[in-house]
Amino acid sequence: xxxxxxxxxxxWGGLMMGAIWAVLLWLQLPGQTPRPERLSRQVGIAGxxxxxxxxxxxxxPVFGPVGAFFCLGGWGMALLCFMPVIWAVLxxxxxxxxx
Amino acid sequence: xxxxxxxxxxxxxxxxxxxxxxxxxxxxxxxLCLAGACLIDRTFGVARTYGAxxxxxxxxxxxxxxxxxxxxxxxxxxxxxIHQLAARYRNIHGWVGITTGSLLAMGFLAGTFxxxxxxxxxxxxxxxPPQDARFSAISLTEIPALIGQxxxxxxxxxxxxxxxxxxxxxxxxxxxxxxxxxPSPSIIISQPAPHTLHFYRLTPxxxxxxxxxxxxxxxxPLPERWVMxxxxxxxxxxxxxxxxxxxxxxxxxxxSLMTVRLQGHARRLWLDLHSLLGxxxxxxxxxIALTTALFAFFPLxxxxxxxxxxxxxxxxxxxxxxxxxxxxxxxxxxxQLRNLSPSFHPLTLEYVSGPHGGDNxxxxxxxxxxxxxxxxxxxxxxxxQPYLLAVGTDPFNALIGxxxxxxxxxxxxxxxxxxxxxxxxxxxxxxxxxWCLALHFGSFGGEFVHWLYAALGLCGVGFFxxxxxxxxxxxxxxxxxxxxxxxxxxxxxxGRLSEGSLLGCLLGLCSIIxxxxxxxxxxxxxxxMMNGTGMPSSSMPAMTQSCxxxxxxxxGCLAFSMVAYCLLSRRLCRSMMTGLSAAALSTAVxxxxxxxxATQDTSSxxxxxxxxxxxxxxxxGAFRNAxxxx
Numbered sequence: 001x002x003x004x005x006x007x008x009x010x011x012w013g014g015l016m017m018g019a020i021w022a023v024l025l026w027l028q029l030p031g032q033t034p035r036p037e038r039l040s041r042q043v044g045i046a047g048x049x050x051x052x053x054x055x056x057x058x059x060x061p062v063f064g065p066v067g068a069f070f071c072l073g074g075w076g077m078a079l080l081c082f083m084p085v086i087w088a089v090l091x092x093x094x095x096x097x098x099x
Numbered sequence: 100x101x102x103x104x105x106x107x108x109x110x111x112x113x114x115x116x117x118x119x120x121x122x123x124x125x126x127x128x129x130x131l132c133l134a135g136a137c138l139i140d141r142t143f144g145v146a147r148t149y150g151a152x153x154x155x156x157x158x159x160x161x162x163x164x165x166x167x168x169x170x171x172x173x174x175x176x177x178x179x180x181i182h183q184l185a186a187r188y189r190n191i192h193g194w195v196g197i198t199t200g201s202l203l204a205m206g207f208l209a210g211t212f213x214x215x216x217x218x219x220x221x222x223x224x225x226x227x228p229p230q231d232a233r234f235s236a237i238s239l240t241e242i243p244a245l246i247g248q249x250x251x252x253x254x255x256x257x258x259x260x261x262x263x264x265x266x267x268x269x270x271x272x273x274x275x276x277x278x279x280x281x282p283s284p285s286i287i288i289s290q291p292a293p294h295t296l297h298f299y300r301l302t303p304x305x306x307x308x309x310x311x312x313x314x315x316x317x318x319x320p321l322p323e324r325w326v327m328x329x330x331x332x333x334x335x336x337x338x339x340x341x342x343x344x345x346x347x348x349x350x351x352x353x354x355s356l357m358t359v360r361l362q363g364h365a366r367r368l369w370l371d372l373h374s375l376l377g378x379x380x381x382x383x384x385x386x387i388a389l390t391t392a393l394f395a396f397f398p399l400x401x402x403x404x405x406x407x408x409x410x411x412x413x414x415x416x417x418x419x420x421x422x423x424x425x426x427x428x429x430x431x432x433x434x435q436l437r438n439l440s441p442s443f444h445p446l447t448l449e450y451v452s453g454p455h456g457g458d459n460x461x462x463x464x465x466x467x468x469x470x471x472x473x474x475x476x477x478x479x480x481x482x483x484q485p486y487l488l489a490v491g492t493d494p495f496n497a498l499i500g501x502x503x504x505x506x507x508x509x510x511x512x513x514x515x516x517x518x519x520x521x522x523x524x525x526x527x528x529x530x531x532x533x534w535c536l537a538l539h540f541g542s543f544g545g546e547f548v549h550w551l552y553a554a555l556g557l558c559g560v561g562f563f564x565x566x567x568x569x570x571x572x573x574x575x576x577x578x579x580x581x582x583x584x585x586x587x588x589x590x591x592x593x594g595r596l597s598e599g600s601l602l603g604c605l606l607g608l609c610s611i612i613x614x615x616x617x618x619x620x621x622x623x624x625x626x627x628m629m630n631g632t633g634m635p636s637s638s639m640p641a642m643t644q645s646c647x648x649x650x651x652x653x654x655g656c657l658a659f660s661m662v663a664y665c666l667l668s669r670r671l672c673r674s675m676m677t678g679l680s681a682a683a684l685s686t687a688v689x690x691x692x693x694x695x696x697a698t699q700d701t702s703s704x705x706x707x708x709x710x711x712x713x714x715x716x717x718x719x720g721a722f723r724n725a726x727x728x729x
Contacts, residue, residue: 030355030356031355031357032358032360063494063543063544063545064543066534067494067495070548071543071547071548071551074551074555077380077382077383078551078558081376081554081555081558084358084359085359088358088361092362
């Protein structure tokens with residue numbers, strides 16, 4: 001795959017850091033999100049900036065600086081769409097009501 | 100049966116007269132913004148000075164202003180609390196959603212397939228016979244000598260598709276390529292032994308191009324030039340719905356933004372999903388709305404723009420009475436490109452050393468393709484000018500086309516004739532425009548972004564589907580004593596048509612994908628080429644006929660689904676449409692596997708896997724619906 005083949009370590013590292021960034025962002029958003037007791041808000045926000053910065057730095061050599069920014073945004077958007085749905089299904093013992 | 104006294108309407112009241120006035124004012128403001136762009140161009144000569152780049156950016160700015168102006172006008176007037184402002188947008192948000200949702204859902208679904216147009220074409224194409232497949236990749240150093248063996252008519256226009264850094268496949272286009280038009284057949288050459296050439300005519304499948312057209316027309320069965328003004332207007336209202344949706348979220352729903360309540364009333368679930376998908380993909384949706392408005396309005400506004408900048412002849416770019424015989428070798432051309440832009444990866448080199456069809460802005464506007472191959476006012480040089488067109492990708496930069504950038508060179512000297520579409524070598528204005536278009540096409544970051552855009556496109560389909568479901572649930576009548584709300588004629592028919600159109604679109608797409616491998620042909624034309632009769636006769640009428648068959652299949656499926664939804668129960672239709680879609684996709688996978696083209700390269704292998712998984716999911720959905728019914 002384009003980009004992935006040339007710098008696979010940077011690509012997969014960035015992908016993992018981007019996923020961590022998206023999860024930390026999800027935890028900070030309002031609504032029915034998991035609230036880990038050991039993760040304080042300050043640490044969460046610090047981790048958010050750190051993982052976001054690291055993901056961007058890892059992806060910049062693969063996609064270019066501007067491309068890395070938009071890739072991170074797109075990856076975050078996609079994960080934020082799916083994570084709450086998966087979480088709702090996991091945390092619910094009943095089948096979804098879809099009439 | 101039921102009277103107004105025994106039913107509690109939960110539906111929002113009809114739009115008040117004030118809203119109509121505001122909507123009218125907003126439309127006038129939007130129109131003025133677009134007219135203002137023409138006026139600015141006339142006054143300051145943007146088109147004359149900056150060409151298509153300047154006018155595109157001007158149109159983009161006008162579309163952004165029109166969208167925000169239209170939204171702002173709806174909220175005009177005094178308000179003290181945010182919920183008072185939100186109340187003004189509630190009705191218009193719902194009405195715009197239900198009237199445009201189905202079309203946009205079809206556009207997004209077709210757009211998701213369009214992301215894989217090139218792999219789909221490759222997947223549909225039958226492979227060369229094994230005895231020739233090994234010899235179709237020819238060393239770059241041998242190509243000039245091999246071209247000398249070709250008939251005179253064939254050696255003036257040929258294309259090299261790079262298969263490795265040192266080898267390429269030679270093909271000869273039999274018809275001029277028209278941007279976004281019917282794909283043209285080509286002759287593929289293999290060299291099984293020195294001085295022995297085998298020729299095959301490859302007829303490509305029209306399906307990927309048809310899906311592209313479907314995406315641009317939002318699935319409407321009308322010529323693009325008629326649909327485009329409607330698409331542009333629809334996109335402005337789509338932008339209004341997005342911005343008003345954010346305002347609606349402000350008062351209270353923000354608190355439960357990341358909540359998806361699976362238990363309880365269905366309306367709450369649809370609202371949760373709609374809010375979640377809408378807000379999480381808001382930047383993507385706004386970019387799509389804005390750039391689609393640009394694509395739709397640019398051809399219309401360019402009629403009113405001043406004369407565009409003419410393509411200035413570069414050094415050595417002039418009409419030639421005698422066409423060159425000694426051309427730059429492919430290896431030398433690649434070396435020159437590497438020096439010019441190290442991150443640019445050429446995919447094809449197209450040598451044109453004889454008279455050819457040129458194009459101009461007016462021609463491309465008539466094809467609704469002013470920007471896809473944009474090179475100022477002309478994407479190709481004048482018909483007497485020989486050229487070498489290098490097309491390729493760049494992992495570090497955005498690409499102006501759907502999946503590639505290009506550079507135009509002199510085929511004799513390698514002098515650069517035009518590099519404004521070469522990624523990384525553009526002016527700041529062109530670079531900005533390229534990024535705007537790349538954010539629509541997903542033409543940056545390689546295949547990773549293609550898959551990301553596919554996920555976001557499917558989220559978009561879900562977003563519009565949940566919008567329709569939410570509107571229908573809100574507008575159903577709650578009758579005292581009955582657990583389930585009753586349908587009004589409007590909710591009944593809109594519900595059936597919205598679901599029927601979406602599943603009909605899915606069935607149509609799966610059916611034409613099943614047709615695609617059957618429409619791509621490869622057959623030997625050794626006799627035609629070696630007998631000295633030259634290039635085989637044109638097969639464009641056959642291609643046009645294939646396009647008609649694809650069109651008929653798609654719209655037949657869509658009509659079948661909508662009629663079925665009008666006549667039969669929804670559960671039965673849902674089961675039937677998903678089952679038929681699964682059957683079509685399974686057939687496609689089986690046909691391609693039997694023709695040995697399912698695993699001919701990595702992208703074909705991935706596409707086969709994805710179609711197989713999609714078919715399994717659809718089969719599961721069909722059986723689940725059938726079992727629920729039973």
